[in-house]
Amino acid sequence: MITFKNVFKEYGNGVMALSNINLTVPRGDFVFLVGSSGAGKSTLVKLLIREESVTRGNIYIHNQDITKLTKTQVPRLRRNISVVFQDFRLLAKRNVYENVVFPLEVQGHSRAYNKEHVEHALELVGLKDKAKSYPSELSGGEGQRVSIARAIVNHAPYLVCDEPTGNLDEHTAMEIMAALENINKAGTTIIMATHAINIVNTMQKRVITLKGGKIESDVERGSYYEMV
Ligand code: ADP
Ligand code: ADP
Numbered sequence: 001m002i003t004f005k006n007v008f009k010e011y012g013n014g015v016m017a018l019s020n021i022n023l024t025v026p027r028g029d030f031v032f033l034v035g036s037s038g039a040g041k042s043t044l045v046k047l048l049i050r051e052e053s054v055t056r057g058n059i060y061i062h063n064q065d066i067t068k069l070t071k072t073q074v075p076r077l078r079r080n081i082s083v084v085f086q087d088f089r090l091l092a093k094r095n096v097y098e099n100v101v102f103p104l105e106v107q108g109h110s111r112a113y114n115k116e117h118v119e120h121a122l123e124l125v126g127l128k129d130k131a132k133s134y135p136s137e138l139s140g141g142e143g144q145r146v147s148i149a150r151a152i153v154n155h156a157p158y159l160v161c162d163e164p165t166g167n168l169d170e171h172t173a174m175e176i177m178a179a180l181e182n183i184n185k186a187g188t189t190i191i192m193a194t195h196a197i198n199i200v201n202t203m204q205k206r207v208i209t210l211k212g213g214k215i216e217s218d219v220e221r222g223s224y225y226e227m228v
Helices: 041-048 071-077 096-105 111-124 140-152 170-185 197-203
Strands: 002-010 016-025 030-034 056-061 081-084 158-162 189-193 206-211 214-219
Touching (some): 002 041, 016 041, 016 214, 030 041, 030 170, 030 197, 041 056, 041 158, 041 189, 081 140, 096 140, 111 140, 158 170, 170 189
Antiparallel strands (some): 002 016, 002 056, 206 214
16 A cells, blocks of 8 residues: 655745645545646656655655655655656667566566566566667557556566556557556556546546646546646
């Protein structure tokens, strides 16, 4: 379970990006984080992966308060929570297999262990036949699915996605959502920040709406209506 308790984030310039955020995400959930630009979605994601630190409050992952982690402990956080960005961030000189195996290599498992887990991750995103391709040879949707495979290969229980379909057309975006739904069904808890109204309304999952740094609503099987 992830818990935010009275979380505030104020940037150095005085912008209060998040104020008094309280929420819980149980294991197995699929949660959309929505809201117009500047609402605080990216900030919430950055706090979860400790790319930014809270100004006040606590964030618990598995009963561990991640706001208390020291800099040297932060890399270990990625074993519990991994992340997918809008801009895939693949290594151009490595093929698909080599990109996906990357997070496992530092852990010192056997080659057979790595192979099994990379193949399983590629299978979950429907890319088993692309293992030898290079990023430049992939479509946008395939590139994002590789980045998702890399994020799940170490079986972190939580996956955070920040606008994962932002660079993709509608059809390709739905392929990404199918891959994420597969991954969620296989047991990974997913938190996805997005502007994509159609996706949110099609998927019928939990929807947390941020507005001006506050939680405006939090509904099961919700929809997203952007207030103009
Ligand atoms: P969203 O992802 O919903 O568009 P953000 O979390 O990026 O929202 O931004 C929330 C608010 O915090 C905005 O007012 C934004 O300008 C501000 N903000 C975001 N990042 C920074 C930063 N690094 N320094 C100062 N202000 C920031
Ligand atoms: P998105 O809307 O795609 O989430 P943003 O425009 O909110 O992207 O932010 C893009 C980057 O710029 C982020 O790294 C964010 O932290 C930073 N940023 C956003 N607003 C500000 C700001 N007012 N001052 C400094 N950095 C900012």
